[in-house]
Amino acid sequence: MAALLERSTLGRQPEYIAMSPRIADLPFTTLDQPADRDMGKELDLVLAISPLDIPQHAFSTLPFGSWHFSFLDEANADADWYGYEEVIAGKPSTNLCITVRQAGKRDDEMLAEAEFNTKFSAVRNSDFIKERAVTLVMRELRKLTTTRILTTLPSPATRPPLQPPRLGKLLPYAAKVGRNLFARGRQAVAEKLGIGAPPWVLFVGDGRPEDFDPRTAVLLKPDDDELRADPFLFRHDGEIYVFYEAYTPRNTKAHIAVGRLVGNRLESLGIALKAEHHLSYPFIFRHDDEIFLIPETNKARRLEVWRCVEFPLRWELHATALEGQSSADSALFPFAGKWWLFTNLSEFHAYEDHCSELHLFEVDGPNLTWMKPHRNNPVVIGSTEARNGGRPFEHEGRLYRPSQRNEHGIYGYGLNIMEVEEMDLHTYRERCVRTIEPDFYPGIVACHHMDALGGRYIIDAMFADRADLLR
Incomplete structure (x- = not known):
């Protein structure tokens, strides 16, 4: 409910259209139903874009495995709380990473990661980084298209998935966002004057x-x-x-x-x-x-x-x-x-x-x-x-x-x-x-x-x- 309220007031996420290359130009296949698993035999990799997607391990035997965005660990069928922890805790930056699961490997491997300046609003923080995730994954897909070699990075210690913030944290967070909005409004007026x-x-x-x-x-x-x-x-x-x-x-x-x-x-x-x-x-x-x-x-x-x-x-x-x-x-x-x-x-x-x-x-x-x-x-x-x-x-x-x-x-x-x-x-x-x-x-x-x-x-x-x- 808190995320829905914040999105209705502070969110600004129109349809994203990447400049080059466009996603529509790449040979993607959408797998929406469990019955589509047989199509995996024709695929190179699966890119998970929703926490409700088919389990990654179902496609780990593909040539380039199953790719997963870190923000999917902070969402479920009812809510998306990605971005809240960083804003509530006042962290200087918010991490985004793409991991790969492949057959025969015990742990997921890091494909790419980036750090982004934490915004004052969790919804804006999440929306902005998900936009940037498109650029990050498109770059990695271009690399793979050119070389047909999957190059991974040394993976840092994994952290347990963050749980949704409780009311005791959301109330101070809401007050903090309100103060920030007031300060931004005052700054805008001052600049106009x-x-x-x-x-x-x-x-x-x-x-x-x-x-x-x-x-x-x-x-x-x-x-x-x-x-x-x-x-x-x-x-x-x-x-x-x-x-x-x-x-x-x-x-x-x-x-x-x-x-x-x-x-x-x-x-x-x-x-x-x-x-x-x-x-x-x-x-x-x-x-x-x-x-x-x-x-x-x-x-x-x-x-x-x-x-x-x-x-x-x-x-x-x-x-x-x-x-x-x-x-x-x-x-x-x-x-x-x-x-x-x-x-x-x-x-x-x-x-x-x-x-x-x-x-x-x-x-x-x-x-x-x-x-x-x-x-x-x-x-x-x-x-x-x-x-x-x-x-x-x-x-x-x-x-x-x-x-x-x-x-x-x-x-x-x-x-x-x-x-x-x-x-x-x-x-x-x-x-x-x-x-x-x-x-x-x-x-x-x-x-x-x-x-x-x-x-x-x-x-x-x-x-x-x-x-x-x-x-």
Whole structure:
């Protein structure tokens, strides 16, 4: 009853239509009745999508076994309580995994898993992750279609299925959701009145991207009400410049601003790029004696590359790609003799989220005249590691990718440094070697971006309250 009430007020789950490939394009057969078990002789695998499906062990002898979503363990014929435990317990992220049961193997094996930022409502938490489950399983099906090899992961210790929360937990949970909704409503009103914009700011310090200490960072306190995020450093004619997302409490439609870094001060130079839509993440780089800029332009439904006409304030559109798609926080860079593009794509579903999928392409450079997608895109799934958080960098011949750590219900809560262990158009593997949490300066609650150049680094952070910034 609690889940039905919450779904009627907070749920928003229209029909999901995957962009590519569509489920309808794959050779699926639906098994609805026990009598359909004989059809198993013609199948490669069975994908369980309901807790009421035929028992998995009935198909464990198939070539690729029976696949099972973890959220099916928290549902029955009467209720679905998936997502409640994580919200009630205040867990930073919610796990999703797909397991495989095969004949002759004692335990189920892990096929894939991902972690997602826990939402304030259990129904929204569940709906969002089930959307992402479609992307996860489609990727694994594509892998299997290509290789005909089932590759599993080391399985963690299994936990017993969670039971439905009792009334003693549901009442405090309902009160918590109510407080959250009130706070969100108040925030929306404040933003409309021009007093509630997220107070992101920049910090600068001395150090290398692989081991800098954020506790040594100095706040670049703005002279007016300008708020700043997504900073990138760039050297030109012997001086260091900062390109960043800029907005104000009264106007949250951001533009790209630029300033000159002098010691621990930022001298504002003006607006580098402005558009009818929101701009952020000004990924700037030099190639063949020309300067290029890739801002986030997901509202324009394409990726844009701008070329500098007169540094630093005049730019012209140079190339576009991914027309009709929603891309964010893109990074274009050379590595090992090839040009690569990292970008975070989002499909047009109930939750247009750019934090959960990292896509990889090989490209020809800033002209983007051709793009070759990775065979297993998205190469990273999960909001705790997928979204780019700054410029990829090399150290001792190895490639590293800063990424956002979205958890605790906070966008941009923390920052990871991911070491890319293997990368080509057929394989991709990375691991987290460092996590930076928002504990290096009083009053901040998030930090989600960094860049470094010539022994200096720059990082952004968000204060819980703008009043803390003004102190």
